[in-house]
Amino acid sequence: MSSIEDRLKQFRSKLDKVPVLQDVEDMVKIPKEYIVLGAGAVVFILIFFGIGAGTLCSLVGFIYPAFKSFEVIENRTRGDDTQWLIYWVVYSFFSIIEVFVDFLLYWIPFYYAFKLAFLLWAMLPQTKGAKFLYDSFLKDFLKKNESKIDAALNDAKKTATNVATEMVGAASEVVGGVASEIAAKNSAGQTNGETKKFD
Numbered sequence: 001m002s003s004i005e006d007r008l009k010q011f012r013s014k015l016d017k018v019p020v021l022q023d024v025e026d027m028v029k030i031p032k033e034y035i036v037l038g039a040g041a042v043v044f045i046l047i048f049f050g051i052g053a054g055t056l057c058s059l060v061g062f063i064y065p066a067f068k069s070f071e072v073i074e075n076r077t078r079g080d081d082t083q084w085l086i087y088w089v090v091y092s093f094f095s096i097i098e099v100f101v102d103f104l105l106y107w108i109p110f111y112y113a114f115k116l117a118f119l120l121w122a123m124l125p126q127t128k129g130a131k132f133l134y135d136s137f138l139k140d141f142l143k144k145n146e147s148k149i150d151a152a153l154n155d156a157k158k159t160a161t162n163v164a165t166e167m168v169g170a171a172s173e174v175v176g177g178v179a180s181e182i183a184a185k186n187s188a189g190q191t192n193g194e195t196k197k198f199d
Contacts, residue, residue, distance in 0.1 A: 008033050053112030061091060061119045087123055087130040093138060094118075 012033045015021050021032040028035070047053045069084045098105065105111050121129035142149070 011036075047113045047116055048110065050110075050112055053116070057112055057115045057119060060116060061123075065091070065123050083125065083128065083131060086134045089142075090122055090130040090133050090138060091119075 012031070015032050015036060021035065024035060025032040043056070045051075047056065065084060065087050068080070069088070072080045072084055108114075118129075121127050122133070123130065
């Protein structure tokens with residue numbers, strides 16, 4: 001029993017470094033170590049049963065890496081920028097894959113728990129999982145297919161430009177046709193001696 005109490009004291013001493021937790025403890029009158037353990041248990045249960053897990057994974061995958069990327073940009077430190085650029089490349093690659101196989105992933109039990117663990121492994125500086133994936137697989141794949149990817153992006157850009165131009169042209173024709181029709185009705189009404197009143 002004393003070993004549990006000792007561990008809780010050690011945990012509490014680490015939590016003392018977070019002033020927000022002290023404010024929460026004062027407000028709810030519950031020791032901060034229990035608040036953190038309870039919140040962790042709730043998050044674990046939510047992930048385990050998949051309740052809001054997709055949103056949680058998206059938040060975890062974006063918030064910390066985005067903040068660290070912001071810090072790197074503002075502090076202009078070299079070295080960290082490569083880690084976060086690699087993370088975003090890996091994250092984008094797996095997000096694209098996930099879009100196409102999403103209907104299959106839905107059936108995998110505890111998928112979001114695995115995804116959350118993967119995101120943490122990929123982003124944390126201690127594990128540098130994104131760098132491992134990039135160096136061992138993704139870099140060679142992207143270099144080998146770089147010209148194909150560039151060609152596909154250029155084709156997509158041309159297609160998007162053509163579609164946008166056609167849509168603008170079609171919208172202009174519709175608006176022009178409606179305006180001509182309204183103008184024709186108004187001029188026909190005025191030639192018949194009718195006056196329209198608008199309230």
